[in-house]
Amino acid sequence: MSEIERNIAIVRERIAAAATRAGRNPEEVTLVAVTKGVGIDRVLEAIASGVTHIGENRVQEAAVKFPHLPPGIVRHMVGHLQRNKAKLALRLFDLIHSVDSLRLAEELNRRAMDAGVTMDVLIQVNVSGEPTKYGISPEEVEALVENMTSFPGLRLRGLMTIAPLGEHAEQARPYFRRLRELGERLRNKVRLEKLELSMGMTDDFEVAVEEGATIVRIGRAIFGPRE
Numbered sequence: 001m002s003e004i005e006r007n008i009a010i011v012r013e014r015i016a017a018a019a020t021r022a023g024r025n026p027e028e029v030t031l032v033a034v035t036k037g038v039g040i041d042r043v044l045e046a047i048a049s050g051v052t053h054i055g056e057n058r059v060q061e062a063a064v065k066f067p068h069l070p071p072g073i074v075r076h077m078v079g080h081l082q083r084n085k086a087k088l089a090l091r092l093f094d095l096i097h098s099v100d101s102l103r104l105a106e107e108l109n110r111r112a113m114d115a116g117v118t119m120d121v122l123i124q125v126n127v128s129g130e131p132t133k134y135g136i137s138p139e140e141v142e143a144l145v146e147n148m149t150s151f152p153g154l155r156l157r158g159l160m161t162i163a164p165l166g167e168h169a170e171q172a173r174p175y176f177r178r179l180r181e182l183g184e185r186l187r188n189k190v191r192l193e194k195l196e197l198s199m200g201m202t203d204d205f206e207v208a209v210e211e212g213a214t215i216v217r218i219g220r221a222i223f224g225p226r227e
């Protein structure tokens with residue numbers, strides 16, 4: 001068994017254990033392998049080990065790597081998206097996690113309508129309010145959601161957040177809980193078949209799963225430390 005294969009097995013076990021602790025079905029949690037900075041050979045190794053969801057944080061890197069992916073892999077944009085990359089992003093990705101302004105949502109909608117497609121998106125929320133983080137504030141979510149109901153090119157699927165870096169995973173819990181509460185409020189306002197909550201990374205994904213994550217975004221626990 002390769003190291004990547006072993007790491008994926010361990011991550012899946014940890015997700016399952018966290019879900020079980022919270023009385024959830026582990027199958028409700030989608031594992032996205034975040035492959036930024038990871039060469040295509042190792043990405044393909046992860047796919048050979050059963051990964052079916054890949055996440056990138058830069059459009060340009062994705063544009064280089066994605067042509068080498070086998071069919072059927074679900075492609076996630078997890079990083080900040082500049083408006084001038086919206087058109088390319090629509091072609092490359094299946095789900096954009098990082099809608100963080102009305103202007104970006106407008107641009108994606110316009111481009112999606114031009115292309116005759118509907119793009120699945122999440123709204124990125126800066127729950128912790130750290131000035132260095134992308135994402136709209138929790139107070140702005142409702143207004144953005146309301147605006148987006150008139151965007152036929154976008155299908156809102158849920159919310160995404162990045163918890164602050166802490167010494168202990170447990171410190172992330174209040175932020176994940178807040179995202180879930182925001183999501184539940186949103187669900188009462190707009191009709192979502194299923195509310196997606198994209199939260200949890202290498203250092204805190206078990207806490208995120210306990211708090212209701214439906215998508216976890218994992219890089220280092222699968223591929224090792226980044227350069």
Ligand SMILES: *Cc1c(COP(=O)(O)O)cnc(C)c1O
Nearest residue numbers: 034057078201202217218219220
């Ligand atoms: C890099 C990245 C991840 C994965 O981070 P790890 O700590 O390596 O698991 C998840 N989400 C986003 C938005 C990222 O940029």
